[in-house]
Amino acid sequence: MNNTRPQTDADPASKERLRLWLRFLKASRTIEAQLRENLRVEFASTLPRFDLMAALSRYEDGLKMSQLSGVLKVSNGNVTGIVDRLAEDGMIVRVPVPGDRRATLVRLTTRGHEEFAIQAAAHETWINDMLVDFSGQEARDIAGRLEQLDTSLQEKTK
Template sequence: MRQPSPEVLAPPSKERLRLWLRLLKTSRSIETVLRENLREEFATTLPRFDVMAALSRFEDGLKMSQLSGVLRVSNGNVTGIVDRLAEDGFLVRVPVPGDRRASVVRLTQRGVEEFERQASAHEAWIDSMLEGFAAEEAADIGARLEQLEAKLHSGGNA
């Protein structure tokens, strides 16, 4: 990657603001491509993919509130998606013993297989979009972003 010479850099606060704007713009562009690819190749949406991805990490399933927490969205946002995925046979709701109002949501075998197909394509799309980064560069940037996220979650955001 080409880096500007130090004498043409703006003050640190301006360069950091530009970095944030570039990250946001790039993230939105990648998300747009992913949404389109999921729609075209699998007739699905990114939120449906995200729900299946979250459930794929929890073989025993998750309560709706847990699923919302993993996805960082409200229960209301997830309910409709879960309903449609259940109608399509990709997941099931299992009642929680002793709690009539609660159920655990988990992928069916069909859902696992479908998610594996989608996840494989998703990985290939991301790999193609980010192919300009060597593995070491991707790992370094990832580590730096992880440090930033940890700082923000520990209250070091201002």
């Protein structure tokens, strides 16, 4: 039988890196669960709705559905339902793309901008409360290291 499992015994840091990953994952899931609960309780909303509004808040002219899917890194099908519900609630509007009858831009309405600003302020407060044990400098240092990690991982997948 051919054993093709990678050998990690030679690198004593391997187990520590695995533990680090598991701690990242646990902390991320805990924070995400709390954010989901806070959005549900305080705004009768969801994290996907918040994420979509956050993406649109960065693009004043709006985004095509395919662009929005790319920004959110989800399928068009996932975005369509959320867009439909946000449009029904008056938070976003669909606007025809000049010269392309099949395409529409999605953008926040004035009401959507106002609601997102309220939710974003609450979101920042929630995150601050959850991460209050880190000083500003510690948060910058960890964020910098995670950015380095992300860059390294991106380069390895090219």
